[in-house]
Amino acid sequence: MASSVNPPRGMRDFLPAEKSHRERVLGVIRSTFTGRGFDEIETPVMEDSDRLHAGLGGDNEKLAFGVLKRGLTRDDLSAATEPLDLADLGLRFDLTVPLARFYATHRAELPTVFRSIQIAPVWRAERPQKGRYRQFVQCDIDIIGEAGPMAEVELITATTATLDALGLAECSIRINDRRLLTSALELLGFPRKEHEAVLITIDKLDKLGHDGVISELRDRGFPAGPVDSLEAFFRRPTTMEYLPFGETAIRKFLPEGVDDAAVAELASIGETVNEIVGRPVVQFDAWLVRGMGYYTGAIFEVAHPAFGYSLGGGGRYDGMIGRFLGTDVPAAGFSLGFERIVDLVELDSDADRDAVAIVYDGDADATALLTAQGALVAEGKRVRVERRPKNIKPLLEQLAASGFSSYAAFSAEGALGEWKTLG
């Protein structure tokens, strides 16, 4: 296979079996979300470049693919001082920035509380590696216009229902609140202006462990007092006995004196979801950070017991819509990382339609052949017609591998033979 005919670096083709599996998993996700009253929308794959680079996308902004302005002259090229001067559009790097723009454009036509679904590809010019692609699908649900914790409860319940429908009931939802992080850092003595910087290191806890985080904080030159306090805090023995989600459990993992309102709200979200779902699916994670700086309240992540990475995440981002609309509107969202999920899901093979093949002789009457096909399609079957090759065995193997259940020969005289089982 010549390398000159591969898809672009970090991007993938999907052959029939994989495409069909992906579409069926997306169908389950879409159906679970629409069942709970969310509505699917779509935005163009491109947004104006200055919107994508408005500071809402964090590090992802740097990974955006830029789209060349049309009709550029040689003078334009030499006048440009940086690549972005030549791009007026860019490919979206997430679905949240386009949603905020969409809401600002169409607010007058949308319900007061708008529950959106977006199932669509995004693009990031990252260094490709195993499991990380430059084009990948995200499945986002968002609730815009609901300020209370009911939004978080709906989002987490709908996500849990989707994971259950996909056979991933072993997943749990780790939750935290940005206000608790701020409050805890303050109590430990970190000056507020350093919080974002400190959180960048704490966000690596899964990878570095407690000691690694402490030594990185020291290396980065944060004040010794607060870092010592954090270290002491990390070393505290935490009783491992099971505590049901609630205020008591949350306070156990935090310095004394944290933001009472945030504790109460987070406890109520977790308790409510756990009661609805009927198992302790929501777990508190005192040092869950989520990279994006735009979160303002609860934050959450999907954890799977067998994997070190999350399968999705989200949170409340009350300030973002205002950046486009001019008026703040409360909002929260949950995004499923489809590429990680699709590989874990096993669905029964497509039982909707029995697939059969008619193998015809080269001189068979096309009218009779396709009329026979049409009659079987009308009965609800999936029917492929295949010209009989000299050696039929590879064809039959290929059909069986592609999920076809049986085949019949079609003779030059126009007679359909007996059905034979494949595979």
Next chain:
Amino acid sequence: MASSVNPPRGMRDFLPAEKSHRERVLGVIRSTFTGRGFDEIETPVMEDSDRLHAGLGGDNEKLAFGVLKRGLTRDDLSAATEPLDLADLGLRFDLTVPLARFYATHRAELPTVFRSIQIAPVWRAERPQKGRYRQFVQCDIDIIGEAGPMAEVELITATTATLDALGLAECSIRINDRRLLTSALELLGFPRKEHEAVLITIDKLDKLGHDGVISELRDRGFPAGPVDSLEAFFRRPTTMEYLPFGETAIRKFLPEGVDDAAVAELASIGETVNEIVGRPVVQFDAWLVRGMGYYTGAIFEVAHPAFGYSLGGGGRYDGMIGRFLGTDVPAAGFSLGFERIVDLVELDSDADRDAVAIVYDGDADATALLTAQGALVAEGKRVRVERRPKNIKPLLEQLAASGFSSYAAFSAEGALGEWKTLG
């Protein structure tokens, strides 16, 4: 609405009602094609720039959006002599060039005769106008590896079945053959090297009429003799009596002496499809050109009696795969113009799932509320929970307009009231 929050020029957002209609129409198309043994595949939205600009896309190549190389320095910018020097990737302008590349990449894993479905957006930087967008969806089926007219018969039959399933049975398929056009122009005296140029004008017959075409050919300086012959040919009285599709009918519209093999093959394709479909859906159009230079045999277009433009088209393009693979492989395809079709289709409203709303008091118990929602979802309903606003009327109107059939109140005490019909 500030203009700064619109989607990019010539591109559209889809709100819930329109998105849902689009997905349902796509579902019918997908299901009809898969029913007839075609398999859906997917390629990335971008292809390497030099593949998109390999001369296979005709005028569309000039309309491709270019994607900026990553990591460009100021030196790169000043060294560039044309915009394409700065783009290594581009957004696809059709689905045929990516399919040819896909087939070249994966040939070893694909069936000998490969029937593909692609349902996906493409991008062209055209001047936006009514009904013409810069991002739009195409629905393509292609058969690769079948040299005989069975490919055309399958493609046209599957397309007709799809149009029927969409309630567009009034459409007809106009067909012609590139070899007949060549043969006719030769018989009229046009030198072969001028054929492509002459066909560009003949392609405007729908718009310019016979006289317009003749005068444009004269203006463009083509030799007077052949143009006179074409004019005389256009003026010939053609009997308008109905002739069933076949060799006799085809020859009636062409100069005497045209390519016998092409006439026989085209007649057989049309007769076969018309017999299978059971009505004269295929009609011969002696001056159908189809813009793309890559067609090598039969060409076809979907015509609708109420519109001057086609709803789709395709043809045989035996030379194209070889451009990527190095070995010629016969191929033919049919592309439906989804954006033109989706506006014509009326489907019954989504009868799959009854949509209902639960309107809750602000202090209602969230656990009881979402448990009630979950129970109704489990019964197959689509259920939205809505907080009761001060004035309930606009909410109820909005729900009715969004297709919700009924609603019930949910009290602070956790009791679900009686169901009331909406709208």
